[in-house]
Amino acid sequence: MANTDIEGLKLEQRHGKARVRVARVWRSKEGRHFTVEWKVNISLLSDCTAAYLRHDNSDIVATDTMKNTVYVKAKECSEQLSVEDFAILLANHFTSSYRQVTTAIVNIVEKPWERVSINGQPHEHGFKLGSEKHTTEVIVQKSGALQLTSGVEGLALLKTTKSGFEGFVRDKYTALPETRERMLATEVTASWRYSYDSISSIPRNPFYFTERYLDVKKVLLETFFGPPKEGVYSASVQSTLYDMAKAVLNRFLDIQSVQLKMPNIHFLPVNISSKDNQMVKFDDDVYLPTDEPHGSIEASLSRIWSKM
Numbered sequence: 522m523a524n525t526d527i528e529g530l531k532l533e534q535r536h537g538k539a540r541v542r543v544a545r546v547w548r549s550k551e552g553r554h555f556t557v558e559w560k561v562n563i564s565l566l567s568d569c570t571a572a573y574l575r576h577d578n579s580d581i582v583a584t585d586t587m588k589n590t591v592y593v594k595a596k597e598c599s600e601q602l603s604v605e606d607f608a609i610l611l612a613n614h615f616t617s618s619y620r621q622v623t624t625a626i627v628n629i630v631e632k633p634w635e636r637v638s639i640n641g642q643p644h645e646h647g648f649k650l651g652s653e654k655h656t657t658e659v660i661v662q663k664s665g666a667l668q669l670t671s672g673v674e675g676l677a678l679l680k681t682t683k684s685g686f687e688g689f690v691r692d693k694y695t696a697l698p699e700t701r702e703r704m705l706a707t708e709v710t711a712s713w714r715y716s717y718d719s720i721s722s723i724p725r726n727p728f729y730f731t732e733r734y735l736d737v738k739k740v741l742l743e744t745f746f747g748p749p750k751e752g753v754y755s756a757s758v759q760s761t762l763y764d765m766a767k768a769v770l771n772r773f774l775d776i777q778s779v780q781l782k783m784p785n786i787h788f789l790p791v792n793i794s795s796k797d798n799q800m801v802k803f804d805d806d807v808y809l810p811t812d813e814p815h816g817s818i819e820a821s822l823s824r825i826w827s828k829m
């Protein structure tokens with residue numbers, strides 16, 4: 522928030538444009554098309570208190586202008602680039618173009634369009650929608666100082682065994698049996714903060730952050746599931762979450778912290794009986810899938826030393 526003290530009061534304010542949707546297509550000389558679809562949120566911290574206090578809009582960057590800027594910058598990007606690089610380019614535009622703008626915060630969610638294959642052959646211009654989404658948040662200061670966070674949302678994962686939950690607090694309110702055999706299902710929301718702290722220090726490769734996104738996802742999945750044959754035992758969502766976050770920090774030295782939200786989506790054992798007939802007796806086979814209520818488990822893990 523941009524803060525101002527006036528007449529013994531503190532005003533905190535920001536303004537921006539939310540949910541600006543843009544799609545961009547790039548065409549290679551050989552005729553292959555590449556595309557992205559982005560939903561952009563822009564928020565500017567700027568000195569425009571006169572608009573709040575004195576009906577004076579002379580320092581206001583119109584949110585309509587912010588929206589137009591998204592399309593102008595998308596047009597100007599003649600080469601494909603990562604969602605992170607587009608967010609940085611936009612944020613940097615706002616802080617460097619307007620004297621009164623001290624900080625620009627840009628969030629983007631990328632829709633997961635994936636190239637289709639027909640009979641095993643990648644299609645030149647055909648895409649289908651995948652599942653989880655790539656996200657980024659970029660905060661740029663006028664000085665060029667940068668905070669860069671990337672993430673994934675909607676990464677739904679499930680394993681049918683190698684999960685249990687034992688040894689928790691038991692009191693007169695506890696009904697949950699201890700188990701070493703249950704389903705484990707979650708929908709991961711992850712975000713990871715990079716240690717690049719200025720625009721000038723970010724890697725130049727236009728797909729650096731796209732590749733990192735794919736690699737981080739891979740590490741998250743490998744740690745959640747374990748090796749294909751034997752898997753890995755999960756003693757709780759908490760312990761699996763910790764292992765996943767730690768694996769990301771161990772593997773990627775330019776990531777400084779990881780935040781994970783992993784709801785525990787319950788699959789309830791099904792037992793059905795009438796007075797004289799047990800119709801269904803649960804034997805780790807028939808479940809009632811639910812989406813609410815769900816356990817909500819989240820944590821963040823950071824390096825204590827924060828610079829590379």
Ligand SMILES: O=c1[nH]c(=O)c2[nH]c(=O)[nH]c2[nH]1
Pocket residue numbers: 686697756757758759785816
């Ligand atoms: O992995 C789990 N963590 C919990 O905190 C919890 N609480 C609960 O009822 N089941 C589970 N499972």
